[in-house]
Amino acid sequence: MQLFYNPSLDNSFKQFFFSAEESKHILKVLRKQEGDVLHITNGKGYLFKAEILVADARKCKAQIISTEKSIPKRYKLHLVVAPTKMNDRYEWFLEKATEIGVDEITPIICEHSERKVIKQERMERVLQSAMKQSLQTNLPKLNPAISYKEFMDQEMGGLKFIAHCDESEKMELKRRVAADKDIIILIGPEGDFSKSEISLAESKNFVPVSLGNNRLRTETAAIVACTTVSIINS
Numbered sequence: 001m002q003l004f005y006n007p008s009l010d011n012s013f014k015q016f017f018f019s020a021e022e023s024k025h026i027l028k029v030l031r032k033q034e035g036d037v038l039h040i041t042n043g044k045g046y047l048f049k050a051e052i053l054v055a056d057a058r059k060c061k062a063q064i065i066s067t068e069k070s071i072p073k074r075y076k077l078h079l080v081v082a083p084t085k086m087n088d089r090y091e092w093f094l095e096k097a098t099e100i101g102v103d104e105i106t107p108i109i110c111e112h113s114e115r116k117v118i119k120q121e122r123m124e125r126v127l128q129s130a131m132k133q134s135l136q137t138n139l140p141k142l143n144p145a146i147s148y149k150e151f152m153d154q155e156m157g158g159l160k161f162i163a164h165c166d167e168s169e170k171m172e173l174k175r176r177v178a179a180d181k182d183i184i185i186l187i188g189p190e191g192d193f194s195k196s197e198i199s200l201a202e203s204k205n206f207v208p209v210s211l212g213n214n215r216l217r218t219e220t221a222a223i224v225a226c227t228t229v230s231i232i233n234s
Contacts (some may be wrong), residue, residue, distance in 0.1 A: 001039055002030065003132040005139070009042040015053070015063045023060035026052075038062065043131065043139030045070045070137045074180040076158075077229050078104040080151060081222045082189035083115040090118070091126045093219035097226045098130035098140055107145040112191030118145050148197055152204055158182030161209045162201040163221055164193045170208040173225060177232045185209075185229075187222045 004022060018026060026032045034055045040048045047068045054061035079102050084090045094105065107118050123142055131139050159181050161173060177183065186193075186201060193201070202208065211224045 001135060003135050004038060004040040005043060005128050005132055006040050007042050007044075007139075009040060009046065009048060009064075010044075011046065011067050011069075013048075013064055015061065016050075018060040018062065020058050024057050026060055027055055027057045037065070041131070041137040041139075043128070043137070045072065045137050047137050073101070073103075073233070075229075075233050076103040076182045077101070077226065078106065078158075078182070078184045079187065079222055079226060080106045080108050080184060081187040082110050082113050082218060083107050083118050083145065084218050085114045085190060087115075087119070089217070089219045091123065093222050094123055094126045094142075095130040096223050098127055098136070099134040100223070100226045101136075101230050102140050102226055103138070104141040104143065106143040106151065108148055108151055108186070109145055110148045110189050110197060111194040113189045114191075116145075120144060149200075152200055156184055156204075158184060160184045160204070160206045161225075162186040162193065162198065162206040163209050163211050163225060164188060164198055165215060166192070166195065166198055166208075168198075168208065170210050173209040173211055174228050174232065176207060176209055177229055179233050183229055185222075185225045187218055187225065190218060 009016060032052060034052050036052050038050050040050055048064050049066040050062035050064045052060060053063050079097060081093065109116050127140055127142060159178065161176060163173065163185060186206065211221050216224060
């Protein structure tokens with residue numbers, strides 16, 4: 001199944017137009033014709049089936065023939081991950097976390113962060129592509145980059161964890177995670193969180209956790225955390 005993304009759709013729509021870019025892809029690349037049925041999501045849990053009415057490579061028109069709402073998950077996972085030095089590593093994390101099942105992502109700027117600027121629009125495209133490739137109907141929310149202190153000043157609920165490499169007492173994440181709970185997990189930069197950042201997190205009731213015995217790259221740690229939560233909730 002080929003999945004398309006149109007954020008403007010909702011269950012009140014009867015007909016709509018694809019963008020010029022997608023219209024060209026549908027007709028010139030996929031060789032679709034009038035009468036063919038396509039699958040579209042709005043990234044908000046809806047899957048639409050639509051029949052092509054007008055096969056125009058500049059403005060393909062379709063009519064919705066069925067609408068299906070996916071069953072919401074019983075938990076939400078929010079990964080708060082420092083940008084990596086190399087952009088492609090962070091994009092890899094975004095892609096894989098979307099495939100596994102993350103709900104919200106916040107890039108966080110820490111004391112040891114080497115990269116302090118992210119390309120929001122490019123990362124949004126990575127998320128959209130990963131959602132379509134994995135045939136999901138919920139697009140993860142990508143928040144703007146924020147400083148560590150600004151993030152900690154926010155009100156947050158659910159289970160809260162900080163994964164770090166400091167030689168202090170902590171349990172493995174898999175022994176701390178509970179099913180059907182909203183979860184926030186902090187993952188630091190290549191140089192890890194500073195001691196003051198760890199102390200601040202603990203003062204905000206973040207529980208320190210380990211992701212195993214091996215020292216992991218930022219993006220790998222984030223995927224391990226995402227996978228752990230997914231398995232616990234499976």
